[in-house]
Amino acid sequence: MEDREKLNRLRWRCTRRAMLEMDLLLGEFLERVYPSLTPVQAEAFVDLADMEDLELWPLVNGARASSDPVQAEVLALLRNVRVK
Amino acid sequence: MNKLSIPVRKFDAVIVGAGGSGLRAAIQLSEGGLKTAVLSKVFPTRSHTVAAQGGVSASLGNSEEDHWHWHMYDTVKGSDWLGDQDAIEYMCRKAPEVVVELEHFGMPFDRTDEGKIYQRPFGGHMSNFGEKPVRRACAAADRTGHAMLHALYQRNVRANTQFFVEWMALDLIRDDSGQVLGVIALEMETGEVVAFHSKATVFATGGAGRIFYSSTNAFINTGDGLGMAARAGLPLEDMEFWQFHPTGVAGAGVLITEGVRGEGGILRNSTNERFMERYAPNAKDLASRDVVSRAMVTEINEGRGCGPNKDFVLLDITHLDPATIMKRLPGIREISIQFAGIDPIKAPIPVVPTCHYQMGGVPTNYKGQVVNEDGSPVPGFYAAGEVACASVHGANRLGTNSLLDLLVFGKSSGDSVIEDLRSGNIGLKDLPANFAERTLARLDRLNTQTGGANVNETRLELQRTMQKHCGVFRFKDMLAEGVARIVDIEKAVARTEIKDKSQVWNTARVEALELDNLIEVAKATMVSANARKESRGAHVRDDAPDTPANPNGRDDINWHKHTLWYREGSRLSYKPVIMKPLTVDTIALKTRSY
Numbered sequence: 017m018e019d020r021e022k023l024n025r026l027r028w029r030c031t032r033r034a035m036l037e038m039d040l041l042l043g044e045f046l047e048r049v050y051p052s053l054t055p056v057q058a059e060a061f062v063d064l065a066d067m068e069d070l071e072l073w074p075l076v077n078g079a080r081a082s083s084d085p086v087q088a089e090v091l092a093l094l095r096n097v098r099v100k
Numbered sequence: 101m102n103k104l105s106i107p108v109r110k111f112d113a114v115i116v117g118a119g120g121s122g123l124r125a126a127i128q129l130s131e132g133g134l135k136t137a138v139l140s141k142v143f144p145t146r147s148h149t150v151a152a153q154g155g156v157s158a159s160l161g162n163s164e165e166d167h168w169h170w171h172m173y174d175t176v177k178g179s180d181w182l183g184d185q186d187a188i189e190y191m192c193r194k195a196p197e198v199v200v201e202l203e204h205f206g207m208p209f210d211r212t213d214e215g216k217i218y219q220r221p222f223g224g225h226m227s228n229f230g231e232k233p234v235r236r237a238c239a240a241a242d243r244t245g246h247a248m249l250h251a252l253y254q255r256n257v258r259a260n261t262q263f264f265v266e267w268m269a270l271d272l273i274r275d276d277s278g279q280v281l282g283v284i285a286l287e288m289e290t291g292e293v294v295a296f297h298s299k300a301t302v303f304a305t306g307g308a309g310r311i312f313y314s315s316t317n318a319f320i321n322t323g324d325g326l327g328m329a330a331r332a333g334l335p336l337e338d339m340e341f342w343q344f345h346p347t348g349v350a351g352a353g354v355l356i357t358e359g360v361r362g363e364g365g366i367l368r369n370s371t372n373e374r375f376m377e378r379y380a381p382n383a384k385d386l387a388s389r390d391v392v393s394r395a396m397v398t399e400i401n402e403g404r405g406c407g408p409n410k411d412f413v414l415l416d417i418t419h420l421d422p423a424t425i426m427k428r429l430p431g432i433r434e435i436s437i438q439f440a441g442i443d444p445i446k447a448p449i450p451v452v453p454t455c456h457y458q459m460g461g462v463p464t465n466y467k468g469q470v471v472n473e474d475g476s477p478v479p480g481f482y483a484a485g486e487v488a489c490a491s492v493h494g495a496n497r498l499g500t501n502s503l504l505d506l507l508v509f510g511k512s513s514g515d516s517v518i519e520d521l522r523s524g525n526i527g528l529k530d531l532p533a534n535f536a537e538r539t540l541a542r543l544d545r546l547n548t549q550t551g552g553a554n555v556n557e558t559r560l561e562l563q564r565t566m567q568k569h570c571g572v573f574r575f576k577d578m579l580a581e582g583v584a585r586i587v588d589i590e591k592a593v594a595r596t597e598i599k600d601k602s603q604v605w606n607t608a609r610v611e612a613l614e615l616d617n618l619i620e621v622a623k624a625t626m627v628s629a630n631a632r633k634e635s636r637g638a639h640v641r642d643d644a645p646d647t648p649a650n651p652n653g654r655d656d657i658n659w660h661k662h663t664l665w666y667r668e669g670s671r672l673s674y675k676p677v678i679m680k681p682l683t684v685d686t687i688a689l690k691t692r693s694y
């Protein structure tokens with residue numbers, strides 16, 4: 017798959033989610049933070065975006081911690097996103 | 101282009117939508133031995149049904165005495181007498197059966213000490229015909245919708261339902277006789293356009309809450325089923341009725357639960373006044389949803405809104421002990437920080453009444469068959485869930501009745517397909533010549549448009565127009581002006597331009613196609629609302645006030661009827677409300693007061 021295709025697929029999975037909270041957060045993250053991630057972090061984000069909302073939400077709001085260090089880094093960045 | 105230019109796949113039944121209603125219908129069909137395809141824009145368990153936390157209602161009577169007839173009464177009253185009483189009786193009677201069935205499918209309901217399904221109280225649920233609150237809501241912690249989808253999905257996997265994930269249905273296929281023969285759909289991963297030719301087509305595409313600027317609905321709710329039905333010449337029913345939740349975060353729309361006001365949260369205007377004391381001296385901030393929403397809009401309209409544009413009010417919990425907030429409302433603090441940029445321990449949260457649920461939809465009967473204006477079924481076409489209007493919610497939905505609607509009418513639509521096939525009412529007919537013409541022309545137009553309108557900007561304008569002209573509190577002149585504005589926006593939608601013309605994973609194209617559906621829903625809503633000159637349920641007009649002759653502004657003599665909007669010429673028609681239940685006496689018209 018080309019980069020454009022991969023990015024568009026990721027965009028769809030970030031902005032057509034079950035919960036509005038997640039559409040807003042992941043969409044904002046994709047525009048503002050994702051372009052500056054390292055390749056390893058970017059891969060971790062793709063995996064996070066593939067999670068279901070009720071698995072991901074507790075990781076984002078800190079109710080649960082991730083045991084994977086790269087994933088934890090990306091989650092920390094995600095948690096700092098502010099949607100206006 | 102002709103029909104030979106797109107591939108055709110054949111199924112007994114095609115279901116569009118894999119939320120609660122689509123998955124429930126699919127179980128009936130696949131277990132009934134039909135070759136069944138389910139199309140979804142997203143993986144099934146990522147459908148919006150996941151967002152439902154509150155629960156699903158059924159008069160199981162597990163905690164105290166309850167009866168389906170009481171549930172029926174509450175639903176008729178909640179609907180402000182616009183719901184069809186045959187469908188409401190059917191739904192409330194079926195509720196215990198479908199909930200217990202769901203339990204057998206593996207739904208992890210909360211339980212009582214004796215191991216029965218635990219039931220909690222919920223607004224509007226009463227015993228003995230409105231006498232006192234009753235526990236009727238069944239839940240799986242705060243993840244009822246999520247758990248429900250998982251249980252239904254697993255059952256479908258077992259039944260060999262075939263899923264087409266990340267496919268978008270674009271249009272219905274209908275022949276000259278009006279029979280529905282399937283859908284045309286786009287596979288996002290390849291960009292391929294395919295016909296799903298079927299004996300029966302079930303719409304379960306969910307709501308269209310994204311027509312409003314401020315909405316609790318996820319981005320996926322673009323009303324595709326409504327757009328497809330309208331383009332195929334079918335009417336949309338009661339589209340002026342949208343339920344608003346008083347406290348969505350201003351801008352983002354994210355829901356702040358009633359529980360915040362339950363814990364002592366106070367609504368304030370720009371002068372810091374606790375304005376609810378003026379509107380509801382007793383209940384104050386805890387008055388019912390519509391009363392609070394209307395008060396908030398009145399404050400904003402009269403110039404006492406907050407912020408640079410004076411377009412929101414404040415939900416204040418700064419007077420609460422931070423320990424209480426951390427303990428009782430931790431999720432709300434997170435939401436407020438992330439979506440309003442405000443720590444509610446230190447500053448109040450900006451909130452506005454926010455669109456939450458669509459009561460109207462594609463007209464169906466209680467069997468889940470889509471019906472023409474005269475009540476006759478449209479052959480081969482069925483619908484269930486938020487896209488459909490059975491009509492059980494009438495002018496206002498009762499909390500937890502939507503998840504119930506998905507189960508009951510998902511199931512009944514599946515049963516109707518099987519019955520209609522068995523009785524020979526429907527069968528596989530040939531596709532008409534050039535059946536894909538209109539759809540391919542629409543795609544072609546989008547690919548070749550130059551100098552056209554930007555999709556995001558046009559959508560935003562549509563949403564702002566709906567919010568301003570057709571929101572929670574409606575004004576005669578604003579509505580009339582709103583109709584004119586929407587007609588202008590429709591012109592822009594017809595000329596949208598996308599820069600990306602590629603085939604594979606072209607999300608810009610998909611978003612433009614979603615906008616084609618949003619505009620149909622917006623027109624139906626604005627035109628229907630402009631025409632209905634009374635206040636009823638969620639449709640509240642400034643020029644239809646509360647008077648002794650018309651309590652709450654409701655005018656039964658002239659307006660006790662369903663609206664039908666047709667896309668062609670934006671024409672309106674009306675049909676009577678079905679007041680005769682299936683077996684019990686009519687619940688006669690009465691003023692709705694709580």
Ligand SMILES: Cc1cc2nc3c(=O)[nH]c(=O)nc-3n(C[C@H](O)[C@H](O)[C@H](O)COP(=O)(O)OP(=O)(O)OC[C@H]3O[C@@H](n4cnc5c(N)ncnc54)[C@H](O)[C@@H]3O)c2cc1C
Nearest residue numbers: 117118119120121141149154155269306485486500502503
């Ligand atoms: C925040 C929130 C909380 C709620 N809480 C409750 C509650 O506690 N109790 C209650 O009863 N109700 C609640 N509701 C309402 C209820 O959740 C919804 O009405 C219900 O889940 C809708 O289910 P559905 O099956 O009709 O559609 P959805 O679950 O929205 O599913 C629609 C499906 O259609 C698919 N689809 C749409 N368009 C297309 C297309 N063009 N092509 C292919 N597939 C398509 C989607 O991919 C999806 O699979 C809540 C709603 C919200 C927003």
